[in-house]
Amino acid sequence: MSQVSCEGLSKAFGPTYAVEQVSMTIQPGEILALLGPSGCGKTTVLRMLAGFEAPDQGTIALDQRLVARPGLHVPPEERHVGMVFQQHALFPHLNVGQNVGFGLRGKARERQAQVQAMLKLVELDGYERRMPHQLSGGQQQRVALARALAPNPAVLLLDEPFSNLDADLRTTLRAQVRTILKQLGTTALFVTHDQEEALFMGDRIAVMHAGRLEQLARPQELFLAPATRFIAEFIGIAAFIPATVTPAGLATELGTVIQAIDAPVGTSVDMLVRPDDLELSADPQGNARILCCTFRGGDFLYDVALASQRTLRCVCNHVHEFAPDTRVQVTLAPGHPLAWFHPIPQSMVNLPK
Amino acid sequence: MLVVAGLLLPTAYLLIRAFETSEAALQTFMRPRTWVIIGNTTGLALAVTTVSGLIAVPIAWLTVRSDLPWRRFWAVVTPLPLVIPSYVGAYLYISALGPRGALQQLLEGPFGITRLPSIYGFTGALFALTLMCYPYMLLSVRAALMRMDPSLEEASRSLGHNATTTFWRVVLPALRPALGAGGLLVALYTLRDFGAVAIMRFDTFTRVIYLQYSSFDRSQAAFFALLLIGLTLVLVAFEAQTRGVARYDQASGAVARPPTIIALGRWRWPAFAFCTLIVSLSLVLPLTILFYWLVRGLLAGEQMGNLGSAVWNSLLASGGGAFVTVLAALPLAVLVVRRPGRLTALLERMAYSAFALPGIAVALALVFFGISYARGLYQTFAMLLFAYAILFLPQAFGALRTSLLQIHPSLEESARSLGYRPPQVFLRVTAPLMRPGLIAGASLVFLTAMKELPATLLLAPLGFRSLATEIWSAVSEAFFARAAAPALLIVLLSSVPMALLSMRERRGMS
Numbered sequence: 001m002s003q004v005s006c007e008g009l010s011k012a013f014g015p016t017y018a019v020e021q022v023s024m025t026i027q028p029g030e031i032l033a034l035l036g037p038s039g040c041g042k043t044t045v046l047r048m049l050a051g052f053e054a055p056d057q058g059t060i061a062l063d064q065r066l067v068a069r070p071g072l073h074v075p076p077e078e079r080h081v082g083m084v085f086q087q088h089a090l091f092p093h094l095n096v097g098q099n100v101g102f103g104l105r106g107k108a109r110e111r112q113a114q115v116q117a118m119l120k121l122v123e124l125d126g127y128e129r130r131m132p133h134q135l136s137g138g139q140q141q142r143v144a145l146a147r148a149l150a151p152n153p154a155v156l157l158l159d160e161p162f163s164n165l166d167a168d169l170r171t172t173l174r175a176q177v178r179t180i181l182k183q184l185g186t187t188a189l190f191v192t193h194d195q196e197e198a199l200f201m202g203d204r205i206a207v208m209h210a211g212r213l214e215q216l217a218r219p220q221e222l223f224l225a226p227a228t229r230f231i232a233e234f235i236g237i238a239a240f241i242p243a244t245v246t247p248a249g250l251a252t253e254l255g256t257v258i259q260a261i262d263a264p265v266g267t268s269v270d271m272l273v274r275p276d277d278l279e280l281s282a283d284p285q286g287n288a289r290i291l292c293c294t295f296r297g298g299d300f301l302y303d304v305a306l307a308s309q310r311t312l313r314c315v316c317n318h319v320h321e322f323a324p325d326t327r328v329q330v331t332l333a334p335g336h337p338l339a340w341f342h343p344i345p346q347s348m349v350n351l352p353k
Numbered sequence: 354m355l356v357v358a359g360l361l362l363p364t365a366y367l368l369i370r371a372f373e374t375s376e377a378a379l380q381t382f383m384r385p386r387t388w389v390i391i392g393n394t395t396g397l398a399l400a401v402t403t404v405s406g407l408i409a410v411p412i413a414w415l416t417v418r419s420d421l422p423w424r425r426f427w428a429v430v431t432p433l434p435l436v437i438p439s440y441v442g443a444y445l446y447i448s449a450l451g452p453r454g455a456l457q458q459l460l461e462g463p464f465g466i467t468r469l470p471s472i473y474g475f476t477g478a479l480f481a482l483t484l485m486c487y488p489y490m491l492l493s494v495r496a497a498l499m500r501m502d503p504s505l506e507e508a509s510r511s512l513g514h515n516a517t518t519t520f521w522r523v524v525l526p527a528l529r530p531a532l533g534a535g536g537l538l539v540a541l542y543t544l545r546d547f548g549a550v551a552i553m554r555f556d557t558f559t560r561v562i563y564l565q566y567s568s569f570d571r572s573q574a575a576f577f578a579l580l581l582i583g584l585t586l587v588l589v590a591f592e593a594q595t596r597g598v599a600r601y602d603q604a605s606g607a608v609a610r611p612p613t614i615i616a617l618g619r620w621r622w623p624a625f626a627f628c629t630l631i632v633s634l635s636l637v638l639p640l641t642i643l644f645y646w647l648v649r650g651l652l653a654g655e656q657m658g659n660l661g662s663a664v665w666n667s668l669l670a671s672g673g674g675a676f677v678t679v680l681a682a683l684p685l686a687v688l689v690v691r692r693p694g695r696l697t698a699l700l701e702r703m704a705y706s707a708f709a710l711p712g713i714a715v716a717l718a719l720v721f722f723g724i725s726y727a728r729g730l731y732q733t734f735a736m737l738l739f740a741y742a743i744l745f746l747p748q749a750f751g752a753l754r755t756s757l758l759q760i761h762p763s764l765e766e767s768a769r770s771l772g773y774r775p776p777q778v779f780l781r782v783t784a785p786l787m788r789p790g791l792i793a794g795a796s797l798v799f800l801t802a803m804k805e806l807p808a809t810l811l812l813a814p815l816g817f818r819s820l821a822t823e824i825w826s827a828v829s830e831a832f833f834a835r836a837a838a839p840a841l842l843i844v845l846l847s848s849v850p851m852a853l854l855s856m857r858e859r860r861g862m863s
Contacts (some may be wrong), residue, residue, distance in 0.1 A: 052507050076510035083511040089504035094525040102522075103512025144508075151513060152781075 002154035009058035051076035061241025082153030090132035097128030118146040286329035358605035363718030440548020448833040483644040484635035490535030491570035497531035543709035578714035650834030672740030686753035716811035756790020
């Protein structure tokens with residue numbers, strides 16, 4: 001169990017920054033999910049921690065031991081960092097047992113025992129003589145995990161390890177991997193672009209966007225109190241409605257939400273509204289109209305149009321069904337303070353990204 | 354079927370011929386001389402393959418993975434010796450380093466040196482063949498290095514192995530299929546090669562067969578030709594066997610990441626010197642010598658008059674050969690690709706097995722066949738084309754097969770559903786779409802046939818002179834200057850597919 005921390009990490013490829021000023025600490029035994037859209041720099045962070053890339057600025061410490069700073073680059077083989085790759089990267093010329101034992105030193109007997117223990121851990125005992133190409137995708141990834149864990153690494157890095165597998169397998173495998181990591185108490189960094197996977201795997205989640213770390217928090221906190229507009233939109237379904245700060249709280253076209261606001265009275269803000277913050281009831285004089293409806297099994301997801309022609313999405317349990325064009329009353333009933341952001345200046349709205 | 358029967362004909366006929374006098378054959382087999390030849394042949398093949406590997410692996414790694422100075426330049430230049438046919442290469446080395454050669458003439462004036470260490474024999478054959486053959490291994494190892502998933506090496510590094518250990522334990526084993534395939538090409542080339550060993554006067558099978566054929570000891574020649582075919586088949590089988598065990602599939606759909614570049618540090622300039630040495634020996638030296646003889650020949654008023662008819666004959670024979678070979682390969686390719694099954698898989702293997710047939714063996718078989726059964730065909734142009742078709746079928750077949758595989762059967766099916774009969778579908782849909790493959794196959798055969806020596810020597814009609822036979826006869830009589838002009842033409846013609854190949858490789862990289 002080790003602690004990993006990095007401070008002010010930056011890396012540029014050519015003129016653009018892939019990673020800019022990223023600082024974070026992974027606590028001993030913690031699984032940190034590093035989440036972000038593709039190209040946000042998350043894999044570059046991981047590769048710098050592993051030692052495959054050298055940062056341009058900033059430091060990396062494993063258990064208080066500096067492994068990277070300007071002028072110092074400890075090579076990957078001396079960092080004691082385990083890695084699980086997206087493509088499994090099993091050595092095609094070695095069998096399962098030889099793959100798992102590849103990073104082990106010491107007496108043949110002890111190595112053999114450790115290989116057996118690892119294969120048992122990933123439930124592949126009896127497979128040590130198979131060649132990698134004789135295994136299914138899920139089995140290959142489990143071998144890759146066993147191989148990375150065998151030398152007892154200080155920290156395990158996982159680079160989108162399930163993205164090559166089909167959906168069913170992904171769900172079972174991630175549960176299995178999480179159980180194993182928790183059982184061993186391994187410190188791990190898990191890179192993914194799939195928010196559901198991040199919510200499932202991560203004790204905490206770090207969200208990256210355009211090379212920067214936007215927020216590092218527990219999953220609930222990300223959802224309820226996103227630090228930036230990007231995170232609000234990236235995680236879960238989000239809509240924004242304009243609101244004005246009043247002494248009581250936030251005044252909107254759906255009424256006033258009572259909550260303390262750290263902004264001067266009269267300020268215009270955008271308030272984050274998620275589908276489950278709203279309630280719908282049938283009302284011929286209601287303030288909104290049903291546009292369309294998606295049945296999701298456990299509930300309905302409605303698109304509704306407000307008087308201002310703004311569209312919102314709301315969730316209703318599966319008992320109530322409203323036909324399109326039905327008049328409804330939309331009420332704000334969050335049960336928790338709502339997040340708000342300063343509006344984007346009009347001049348910025350239509351700029352190409 | 355007819356095509357396959359044609360393929361089998363030479364081997365079958367050699368068998369008949371050799372065992373007509375089975376007692377004598379057995380005696381031949383027991384003679385120590387036979388064993389010397391077997392030893393020479395396998396020894397040379399082994400040595401050429403090994404030395405080629407020792408040259409090819411470092412160059413491949415340096416040009417793909419390191420910060421070697423002028424990396425791009427070396428990547429383009431190092432495979433180029435492929436354009437020099439072995440007999441041209443051997444002739445140039447002999448005429449540079451052999452008796453009465455350029456080096457001796459240079460040294461004779463100021464130093465009075467009249468004898469150099471002999472280049473003939475094993476050393477010369479090894480030298481010439483290695484420098485002409487190593488590009489086969491270089492190209493296959495380079496391709497494998499570029500395809501290799503970089504995360505394999507990263508996995509090894511993260512498991513605590515440094516760059517050197519990683520190279521030996523991960524990179525080299527992962528290159529094994531490529532080394533095997535490239536090595537097979539080199540070894541086969543060496544086994545089949547006639548020109549270089551004949552010019553270097555080293556007694557391997559091909560040279561002995563030719564000498565015996567010339568001295569009319571034909572059943573012994575047939576016996577040796579069979580032994581040679583046996584040897585090449587053993588080699589092919591051995592390679593298939595080892596590859597069968599270690600048939601690795603790389604992770605499919607792997608995200609292609611460019612290979613990481615490793616800094617050489619203080620090894621940068623020694624590596625540079627190594628590349629310079631290899632390229633000087635394999636490319637600069639032969640080409641310089643070629644121009645030296647060309648200029649000397651022109652100054653001495655060498656006759657260029659014969660060259661016109663030799664060029665015409667070469668074009669005619671190679672063009673005819675290309676046409677016949679593609680025609681023979683076409684039904685085979687269609688059958689193998691569109692009707693996969695056990696029988697067609699066998700056909701496919703047979704088509705490729707022709708690759709193991711040495712030119713001299715095929716030629717010899719056809720000579721016998723012509724004399725005994727088809728006197729009318731013996732020493733005719735048709736017989737020569739038949740030999741070309743047998744020898745170059747694998748090349749044409751490969752090109753056609755690839756282009757057919759790229760045409761989705763649904764295209765043909767939709768034409769059928771629109772009311773066309775199979776032959777019309779073939780003419781109106783399949784054939785136009787296959788055109789690149791047809792052109793590629795035909796040009797490949799054309800250029801290879803242009804360089805072919807032993808079959809042309811044995812089977813061509815009396816008085817038929819092509820560029821290749823022109824070089825051969827000039828070199829046999831040590832008229833080095835007279836061989837220069839046809840040699841230059843052949844090298845230029847061979848450069849065409851090479852240019853296409855390197856263009857494709859570069860496109861693959863970008």
